[in-house]
Amino acid sequence: MMTPKLTTTQTIGPFFRNALLREDAARNVLVGAQTLGEHIRIEGRVLDGDHSPVSDAMVEIWQANSFGRYNHHADTQPALLDSAFTGFGRSGTDDDGNYWFETVKPGAVPFDEERMQAPHIVFTVFSRGLLNHLFTRLYFADEPANEHDPILHLVPTERRVTLLAQREPASAIPTYHFNIVLQGGDETVFFNL
């Protein structure tokens, strides 16, 4: 069979809100009362090369449940599936560039036969002015397993900090802060996937 050519990307533009962030399409809250694991909040801002807020971005997340299992047929691990958790979130940004999610802290997931990946969340970022979306990952700054994470090890040491969400010292529910900087000296690490 002839291999078909991939369809290319185009920007999400400024007018996606009614379609992609309608009431039942946005998904800031990934958890319900039944969802197992440590419930956490993630919040941050999307910023451009001048550190101005990107008020028309869309941020999607994908993560494993608290046991480290993805709710997807390709994940055949024996770890427990949580019927009260799909692992997908979608948030817009407000006038100050803020996005947020309520989710659980994911468990560690396999990298290959021998190695594990530290708990992390895959982030996909869209906005006007992005001709192709960006992929990054959130890691938890207070997680000892980061030291042995095979993906973090591929990131230049001085840039790893951009992938580490910091825990807010005083918050009712554990809250991690994670800014996404599209451009500049503290630019977030984005992956070539």
Place this chain on the structure above:
Amino acid sequence: MSVTTIGSIIRGDREVFPPYLYEAYRSTVKRAPKMPLVDVPLTLSELTGPGPGISAVTPEDADLTTNAGTGGEAIGQRIIVTGRVLDEHGAPVPKMLIEVWQANAAGRYLHKRDQWPGPLDPNFLGIGRCLTDEAGVYRFLTIRPGAYPWKNHPNAWRPAHIHFSLLGPSVVSRLITQMYFPDDPLHALDPIFNSVPTEEARRSLIASYAHDVTEPEWALGWRWDIVLRGERSTPFEAPVQREGVR
């Protein structure tokens, strides 16, 4: 045509995907990353994804001519847009969520940031969604969108297009793009369309008129197939130098 600065930071196949920096499209200038993307292998985290089950899709969602729910019908040339969603091996992708949005027949979006004096249509929201069937086929009934002005450069007009968002079978197959109509003189003047690096890749965004889809006394048919990335990834390094449009 004038020369535009084109960045070297590109995600994925450089003959398919646009660079992040394409200066002629002004919004890229402050939003394009400048640091090299970090090459990483695909892991379970990228080869899994949310699948279709995130919204309750009804058949009415795929009819943009009436889904405003006013009882009235949108003004414009009624069209059927259909096609197949395929993976990189050419196999159909069933049960996949497709979300679309578009301007009305006059080129106006129902959005607070679209304030040009094109008329709004009270019977048109310009949003729709559907799931692909077992053969990977999707189908929308809508009206042909108009071109609309934007402020990127003097007398700038976007060619008529429909925005498509596909979740795909895994995170790596996520796609947001735009479908265009053939023979539009605005293509040559549009920096967003021309940010795509090759003629072949640009052609992948253009629907074909399909008389077998056209329904007599009802609507004109357009066919557009979509091919999603998967596990195979073919990025390679090559410098980029080419002409652009302002």
